[in-house]
Amino acid sequence: MANLLRPLASIPHGLAVKVLKVVACVFIVYTVWMAQQLNAYKKREKAECSGVVNGYTQHGAGGLKRLSCSPRHYSSLMAAECFRNSRVQFMGSSQMRTVFSKTVDYVKTAPDHPVYISTKGTALKRRNHEYNFTDIPSSFHFTYLPFVYPKWANAMKDFDEASQKSDLIVISAGLWKGNADPSLADMQKYIRILKSTLPVVSSIVQSSGTKLIWIKNPLNANDNAQQIKQVSDIWSRYQADDMYLLDPRRVRLVHGDVHYGDADYDTITQAIMNIYCNSGIPPATPHLCCQPWSLKLTTVQVMLLVFCIIGAVYWTAEQLWQALARSISQPTSSNTTPTSKSGHLPAGVSPLSAICQCITLLGIVLLYSYLAGRTPLLTKGEKQFSWTSFAVPLAILGILGFVTYQPVKDASVLNRQQTCETRGWMQLVLLVYHYTDGIQVLGLYFVARLIVAVYIFLSAYGHYTYSLKRGASSWSRVAEVLFRLNLYTVLLCLTMDVPYLHYYFVPLISACYLLVLLVAAIPPVAWNQDTSPWMQVIKAVCLAMVLGVYRMLPGPFNTAIMFTPLRYLLLDDNHSLREWTFRFSLDILAVPTGIVCAVFMHRFPDRSKWIVSGSKTASVMTFLSALIIALYCGLMAMSCTSRKACYPVHTYASPVVLVGFVLVRNTWEPLRKHYSQFFDWVGVYSLELFLAQYHVLLADGRRVLVLVEGNPILNICVLTTIFALVSHTVAECTQMLVSAMHSLAPEKDDTQS
Known part of the structure; x- marks a missing residue:
């Protein structure tokens, strides 16, 4: 297999990159066009609210989960605010009575909202209900009417009267008898009543501004397919903008085929609150279901857009001018400069041209990210975990890594190619973990946390x-x-x-770098060859002690941070340091461990020779290290009952696992002297891959982008192509911008940099 892949290595790198970019650009244009066609039927006014009521599907043990947008989960307090100054009318059978009770329970349990109850009717269960909340104020009414017949249409007309005019009407009237498997006569009667009633309902909704939610009855599609199609056609004919059809057709019925499960009722209630409330409450998450989408750019976003447009216009004009000059065989008069001393910029490319080119490319990347995560242009799908979907991609990537194994140029411990390879395969594991929603599995969650700890360790070591x-x-x-x-x-x-802090990994790595600089600069400085290496170890131990105090008592440290400009960087969405404290404390000992390993490897060369000696000691240590890693993974996978209970175990056990990983990777000579060229290439762009996954593979990390519907394999191929292109482009632009700034800076002899 390796011999078959060798001809690919002879392809010039520049040509391969250009071909990849051309192919990816074609894919981008095609998929964006296709996404526009697939989403053209959606009305902009309703955004994806039709999706939230039509696209529910059973997921897990009786629960329901969205497919194409982010629903808001309403608490009791949020529900009370949602229904403030509202009159809500429910009408239907015992199923609707349960939904009514669930909705009222949300408001009843909110603080400081007393309620009085008045009851209508005589039967204990089959009666009308009325709840009036005095503090909100709001009222909830339930009318028991399980059948669609002329009286049902009269009731709808009554709801349009001034005394009974409602802000929200939720109905589920229909085939209560023989609910799941009605007779043909029942279906025909149902259709006749719908034909005469829906025009009335539609006119009421259009004239009064009332929102109406119709919860369909589950029907047997095999025996009533033609009648069900007629019902759908009637509904489509008379559906108004504020009429929503909630179709829980895939939810199994329990309790004698009459009622749903309790979890399903709760989810239906949440869907009702999403439909009614999301349009009036500022979204807590991007791309919220049932919220009309509109292009609202902040001042900073507008400034960034203008900046990118200016850079793109300048770079395009310069390229056209140079092409025109070449066509008439005249030298261009652009302010080009030869390659700088550092050799960063290509010959004939001016720093200003390079900067504008990078601004143009980065602007395209950012535009694509915004369209994917902040607009309904591209379809999104829910992440669903399965061991097959998790293991198969890892197996394929592992094979690619195995067939590209090559001898290393430097066989020292933790050499550059080895550390880059480690970053590469770890990043690929994280990509599969995020794409398949592996966070649901507690053991995989802590494996991902260990990978982050290894990355921080390698950064501190380097x-x-x-x-x-x-x-x-x-x-x-x-x-x-x-x-x-x-x-x-x-x-x-x-x-x-x-x-x-939304992209928590970069703040962690930046803090790691600054901590390493601080420890290295504290006397005795790290670059002084005459000082005792033990002093460097002592400084690392002191750092570990200070970080340990921060983990146990973060309050004083966070208070100090709040009085510095750092608070603007470390505050989360809730304007607190809670998220930063959690992220930073979780792998807090990885930095001191990396410093100690660096000192041991480079200041104690005699004492570290046994790692590469192949001696019996090295073999024993390798076995013990592998055993420690296996015990850690097994403990996290089988013994952890909750994340909170195992966080301390991870924090204090990870240094031992990190050292064990170094020993396993380097004491066995074949492993130390070889590396995977594929993983090494991925490791070069690991940072860009980590960031780009949130907006190229995923939509804000919560959902999966779907550019090719109905074909998951082709979809992931398209996404991977765009993903590789974006990551490579961002890395190259970052390097080019650094090179341009080097070229613009005054020349000086700085041997230390």
Whole structure:
């Protein structure tokens, strides 16, 4: 297999990248066009509300889950605010009475909302109900009317009177007798009543501004297919903008084929509140169901858009001018410069042209991200986990990594190719984990947390190794590293209007880098070869102690942060430091562990030789390390009952697992002297891959983008192509911007940078 892939290595890298970009651009144009065609039938005024009532599907143990938008989960307090100053009318059978009771229960349990009850009717169950809430104020009414017949139409007309005019009407009147399997005569009668009643209902809704939700009765599609089609045609003919059809057809009935399960009733109630309330409450999540979509750009987003347009216009004009000059065989008069000393920019490319080119490409990437995550243009699907969908992609990626194994140039412990390869396969595992919703599995969740800890460990190891070998970092190098880490993140934050902590991984890596610089700069400095290496270890231990205190008592530290400009970066959506404290404390010991390993490998060369010696000690340590890793994974997979209970185990056990990973990877000579070229290539773009997944593979990390409906394999192929293109483009643009700034900076001899 490796020999079959060797001819691919002879393809020039530049040509391969250009071909990939052309193919990906064709895919982008095609999929965007197709998405527009698939979504053209949706009315903009209703956004995806038709989806929230029509697209529910059974998921899990009796629960329901959305497919194409993000529903809001309403608490009791939110429900009370939702129905403030509202009159809500329910009408139907015992199924509707249960929905009515569920809705009222949400409001009843809200704080400080007393209620009085008046009851109409004589039968204990088959009676009308009325709830009036004095503090909101609001009222809820239930009319027991299980059949569609002329009296039902008269009741609808009564709801249009001034004294009974409702803001929301929820009905489920129909085939109560023989609910799931009605006779042909029942169906024909049902259709006749609908034909005479729906025009009345539609006119009421259109004239009064009332929202109406019709909960369909589940019917046997095999025996009544023709009649069900007639019902759908009648509904489509008279449906108004504020009429919504809730069709829980895939929910199984319980209790003698009369009622749904309790969890299903609760979900139907949540759907009703989403339909009625989402349009009037500011969304807490992007692309909220049942909320009319409109293009609302913040001032920062408008400024960013204008900036990208200016850069694109300048770069396009320059390219056209150069093409015109070449066509008439005259030299261009653009302010091009030769390649700089550092050799970053290609010859003949000016820094300004390079900057404008990067602005153009990044603008296209950001525009695609915004369209995918903030508009209903592209279809979204719900993430669903299965062990098959999780294991098969990992197996394919593992085969690709295995067939591209090559000898390393430097066989030292944790060499550059090895660390880059490690970042690569870890990033691929995280991609599959996020795409398949592996967060549902507790064991996989902690495996993902361990991967993040390994990434932080490798970053701390690499940065401290640089300080030990190369000396102090200049201010220009610090700025360059932080720029590389944060450019794409900051642009996404501005484009998507989310806080910096939304992409938590980059703040963690940036904090890791700054902590390493701080420890290296504290006397005795790390680059001083004359100081005792043990002093560097002591500094790392002191750092671990300080971080441990922060984990146990974050209050004083967070209070200090709130008085610094850092609060603008570390605050979450709720304007608190809770999310930052959690993320930072979870892998808080990975940084000191990386520093200690760097000191041990580069300042204790004699004591670290046993790792590569192949001795009996090395074999024993390898076995023990593999055993520790297996025990950790087994403990997290089988013994953890909740995340909160196992967070301390992960935090304090991860340093031992990290050291064990280093030993397993390096004590066995064949592993140390070889690396996967495929994983190494992925590792080069690991940061961009991590960030791009939220908007290219996923929609804000919550849902999966669906560019090719009905064909999951083709869909993932299209997404992967665009994903690779975006990640490569962002990485190249970041490098080019750094190179352009180097070219614009005054030349100076800075041997330390």
